[in-house]
Amino acid sequence: MWEVGVMLVRGKTSNEALETVIISNYLDLFLGEKDFFRSPHYFVCELSHALKREGHNVTVILPWYKKLDETLKKMGIYYTGKTERILIPMDRGGNEDKEVEARFFDCMGIRLIFIYEPTLSDRDGFVLDPSTGFFFPDNLKRFAVFSKASLEALKVIPLRPNVIHIFGDWSSVAAVYAKVLFKYDNLINRARLVFTIPSLEDQILLPPEQYSYLSLEWKYFSYEFLEFYGKVNIVKGGIVASDITTFLSESYVEEVTKADFGNGLEGVIIQKLNEGKIKGILPGVNTELWNPKSDKELSKIGANYNIDSLQNKVKAKKYLVSKYGLQEDSIVFFFYGDLTERSGISLVYEVFGDVLKNYKASLIVIGRGDDFRELSLAELQDNFKGKVVWLKDCKLGDLKHIISGSDVALIPSMSEQDNILHMVSMVYGTLPLVRGVGILNDVVRDRINGFKFYNYSPSEFLAKIKDVCDIYFRDPKRWSKIQKTAMKSDFSWNSVAKKYV
Template sequence: MKILVVASEVTPFAKTGGLADVAAALPKELRRMGHDVRVIMPFYGCVAVAGQTVRKARKSAEIELGGERYKGFLRQGTLGEVPVYLVEQRELFGRDHLYGTPEGDDPDNPRRFAFFCRSVLQFLKRMDFRPDVIHCHDWQSALIPIILRHEVGDDPFFARTATVFTIHNLAYQGLYPPSALTEMGVSPSLFTMELLEYFGRVNLMKGAILSADIVTTVSRTYCREIRTPEHGCGLEGVLERRSGDLHGILNGLDTDEWNPATDRRIFHTYSSRALAGKGGDKLALQRELGLSVSAAVPLIGMVGRIVEQKGIELVAALLPRFAAEELQLVILGTGDARYMELLERFRRRGMENVSINLGFKDPLAPKIYAGSDMFLMPSRFEPCGLSQLIALRYGAVPIVRRTGGLADTVIDVTDDPREGNGFSFADFAPDACWDAVRRALASYRDPGVWRKIVRRAMQKDVSWRNAAGQYEALYRSGIERKRGGKGG
């Protein structure tokens, strides 16, 4: 198959979250399966400073938006054997950030990503690359399925192209005032309850859900959750309407990048069959962070965004308990100012067994995964989650809230002693979280039991192989329906 993956961020060119990892790892796995897969993303200012090799192509595209004409150019890089195209338009994308600054989102985001989506379709024609499937990710690429269904439905170039739209996080929907229609070059006739209108605003994600041939999200549990009022973010009715075309496929992990047996970023390499190196990683991490060096004291790691979604208020409420317990806690992350300030206040207290590291310190993250005995992820909601997959891979036994992809990947040891690979809790409450921590600490005190849990965690298949096979089957289904005239 010919497959085009459209995303607003792709590792290592530009990244703010897990979307970038998915947009990089899935195409590489599809390529291994023999498909002609290509990726396209914007060329941000930060791509240039990241030092990635991208050469200029001769292709250009011109788009009129809001009465102004914008000309863009195509650059090309590679991701292993996968071609990566980058859309260059300096006025719109020549910035050192992707979507906005700490003060807020860029006000011209509707125009920026409308240009991106419309130029993608122009560039496909100029490259004469006719994809069987265009796989779009999140609201930034949502206009593509909308355009293909409602603007260029009779264009023979795209007549046989199916669209797949993946929701990575339903909380971010691309909501804008009606005036954004002009900025995006979208006809006011599409601003209806049956497509883009959402309580008087334009909702790009809603439009894509209703326009794409197939809709996916990033775990089976999240796929069920988003059809409920609690997790549907106001779109549960729309998603229920597309339930026959809605699929949950659990993300995988790039196991070439995340492999404790070969990872040069950690102090000592190790595997599930040779765990000695993991103990060395723990001692080295303790030394680096100024913690008491002890193999016996359980070390709990936490790496991620310091935001409400990640359950940081539970952690903050429990910090006095962590500080009083015979354990060590290491936190690494950056995020919302109010939570960062809260953690900074705790950090200044100088708790001997708690290391709080604020800011994004990339070299430290793999060391925490490798050196931790346990990994804490008490998310309020979690569409898929990559951190717990990395933790499993590195033998840092996950302690998670039972939601979304966390529920699909972590089997509670208390519920299933033979197959369990972590600990989980249901209620979003400090006591429920602490109970899971307490149960993990109790298991840790039995070295024989703990070694088995660690090995089960590390032996779980978290690769993209299974997920890519599921996407391959969905792509074929979408193509058959498209060519049979049975679009969604």
């Protein structure tokens, strides 16, 4: 049954409407902290709307944060006038019971519930303390209250969900509570429990003295559940408690079975894989935001295009090279991301001196980093004036012109679990050149819909760039075929939603 889809429920067929609840701690989209290509920023919003389009009933539960007042109306999210006060029992380990508010909003037919509690909602920072740059020391207590309140809110509605889908690290406590504290609750215990976590790189490990914040019996602080080398690991607890855990990449699922990527949880992952309780499901692309046929930025220069009118992509390129003073007959590469070792920027500035000397090539880099990497890029730009452009920041409109006008997107990452830049680039017929890891490996097929290399080495990266340049300059028919194959890809969120139901 689970091989058909993640959210299938006993007694339900996949074409019946499901009551789906999504619980998440991610507020990035609401707070304007947008990374255009990091799918966790958009996951809850995009998946919930896609599930609704598929005919399912969706309730989303999020923590309230005081800065939300400024953004919700702008996003078309309106308060319904309904607020329920809920007493949350936190009576174990010396914790006081908490009274919270469940505030009901509507987002285009999706029920949206924000949980308000003063220590959760009223601080100057949300997860990070702005005075230190680190997590608030009582985050576990704050998100334990949020997680329990989210489940209690379902009883207030009342709502009997077929699926409870938990997304994110701090909200993983909700999976633990659903399995332990609500196992005899008839509204909740029949729901399939799905836990999605983007990455195991930065797990939340907490000292054992904080375990009492969870108000759980000590028997659950065990090697089999929440204990991890003497510390509390709530992500591990979420994986163990859930009926199924999903990652945003099929290849990443394979990677986390190994010590280099599993970060100590590879044993748990392997066990769950053997039980059929781990899946990788790719995120989608917002085809209203990213679509060369209807892109308003391209409309301004008369350069909208699709797979049948790629000649207009040439117009987009002419606009781009003219704006930044680059050679029109060059192959244009671009790199977008943090200037860190993980992003692969070191490979870019190590090899592009050779590329720019030997090919008619141009390079646009968008991103910030430490002094060393910024100085290296500045030096590359100075040495190749008219061939290299480095932008520390970039507005969405300018970014769209760079993606549509470029020929190749460079994504030579050391690791990659949730970046969708390669997918967006393919939608625009701009071919991705990626390292074959994680979500990049899932999508890109070398010389078919993009280009791919595997070893994180300057020599292999340079060899693949030369391969790209040779095809671009010597075999335009093949280049066009690769472009069209890339543009035929279906990255819609509707197709993603079907995999969850």
